Amino acid sequence: MKSNPPQSFNELEQWLNLRRVTEIECLVPDLTGVARGKILPRGKFTEDRGMRLPQAVVAMGVTGEFPESGPYYDVIDPTDRDMQLRPDPATVRIVPWATDPTAQVIHDCFDHAGKRVPFAPRSVLRHVCSLYEEMGLSPVVAPELEFYLTARNTDPNTLLKPPIGRSGRAETSRQAYSIDAVNEFDPLFEEIYDYCDQMELNVDTLIHEVGAGQMEINFFHGAPLDLADEVFFFKRTVREAALRHDMYATFMAKPIAGEPGSAMHVHQSIVEQESGRNLFSQIDGTPSEAFYHYIGGLQRYIPPAMALVAPYVNSYRRLSRHTAAPINIEWGHDNRTVGIRSPISVPQSRRLENRVIGADANPYVALAMTLACGYLGLKNKIAPKPEMKSDAYLSAYALPRTLGEALDWLRRETDLHEVLGREFITIYTEIKELEYEEFMKVISPWEREHLLLHV
Structure with a gap:
């Protein structure tokens, strides 16, 4: 704030x-x-x-x-x-x-x-937050945003590559959590932090993620609209700073083949407005029924809502088995293989982490989506599936595999239409269908390589 x-x-x-x-x-x-x-x-x-x-x-x-x-x-x-x-x-x-x-x-x-335009993304998030206010509740969120730094690339037909760091060399191996790998880009990150300070963006930790040239920035927790604004500003800021250092910053979900995709993990909890108590914890510190109902809502409605947080054809390249991205909506305590994770915390900080959202998602739509799913879980008292205590990648896919499939699921889920607004769902699905049709007109190198002379 x-x-x-x-x-x-x-x-x-x-x-x-x-x-x-x-x-x-x-x-x-x-x-x-x-x-x-x-x-x-x-x-x-x-x-x-x-x-x-x-x-x-x-x-x-x-x-x-x-x-x-x-x-x-x-x-x-x-x-x-x-x-x-x-x-x-x-x-x-x-x-x-x-x-x-x-x-x-x-x-x-x-x-x-004088009425808010219902299909504007900021209006959609405001509306979902108002539903919580009517229940005497306030959502609290904290996004974690991953992105890649790449060398300048002015030709869409050329593969993206990691940028050159201070050593004069590009990364060729994965450097998860490496301090030295982050220091390779010290001048850039010093400028990013300086820009964020001048803009009063409440960014927290910077780490090097798994992929070559992949970074992650964490935001302090706060009100959903404030945090969506901050992510919106931050994306502009990082792109601008990267250009000034002769490189690109991209929030594509899967910009480089063979490297992990980029996510926007969203930590979320719900606070009672009168008492300030975390709705997810009982007085004795144990998880509340509301905690489990919220999980139940996420599990029930995330699959049909995926088009909202995996908005492009490229988004579904990230959501594949054993790639640090979830393939289903299992939930578990301190389990990074699931789609819905409950991190280790003290009772007053109990929260859930939605791990299915891509870095390419509109932050207003993404926060509206996850809060809408949780809201429906609370409202309808939806019971969750049993906790996943093992590797969720060994379980079956439970998310749509393509944008076309995701749009079909979203069109059929009328509960989400009621919460997010029918006008918004109509506009969103029509636009995404148009994008999908445009993409299907493009013939990929894979098709020319494997089909041209073999079928």
Whole structure:
């Protein structure tokens, strides 16, 4: 959480004055988590207190395409109407890499009647959190975000490679938790931490993950919307810093063949608003019924919700047996082979870790998804499966294997539609179906190698 963030437009103006800001990056996260919006002079931002953009700006795919017809236009007005964007003062941050004093502010999306646009990712997460508030509860989350550093790659047909470090050599072997391997990129990480400090992003531990050039950053726990904003800002920051050091940072789920994929593990717990007590623990410190019901909700609804947190064809390359990524929704204490892990902790810190989410997921959608599954478990008192105490990779697959299959499962799961919003599910599935169709038009090197002369 930022120290005393602005809570009103007047406080935001004071914040901007104190830092002599001359330009504002007005941002809105789209369906993929990409920053859309406009850059305004300070005077124009102060005068308008917001801006307008077409509705479809937050409802486009990663290719920038839109469906030509179908249910998409039951939600998006075919006349391409505007939506009104209002700044959230608490999200203001300085842009540390800008030449002139520049701030960035995340905006919320509203229609002309003043209602939140229900398919905007930030609106979806707000809505799920409001369901907990109605129950007198507050979710607490802490993401762990993995990513790869790679050498610059300007040709999509060229394989990605690890970048050159201070030693003048690239990594050729796996260096999990190696301090020296992280130190290879000291200048980059010093700049990343400096940027994060200037932006008041609450990042915690940096480690080297299993893959060559793969890193992980942990965030301190907090409210879901705050943490989604921080992940959104962090992704922009890391990409920018990497470019300044002649390399790329990528959050693709599986960027390099033969290396582990990248995840966004989300630790989560639920707190009673009145007492401040962790809902997952009883007074005597043992796990509560709510703890098990939450697990039951995750197990019941994660499989049909996978398209939300494994949003691309590439995402499913990560979810394979014995690759440090789960293949099912078993749960267990201190067991990293399962999809739902209960880490070792004291009772007041008892939490669950959702390990199925990919680093390529939109952070707002990802947090909304996992909290929605847990909410349904609490509401419907869903009992979990018995704890997995052995290697979950020896169990059967329980997750969809392709994006097409995942979209079919999501369309059929009406309970999730009720919690996340029918408009959002319609927009999301229509856009992802379009992306999937685009991908299927591409013939891969594997097909040319093994099928060209053999079938």
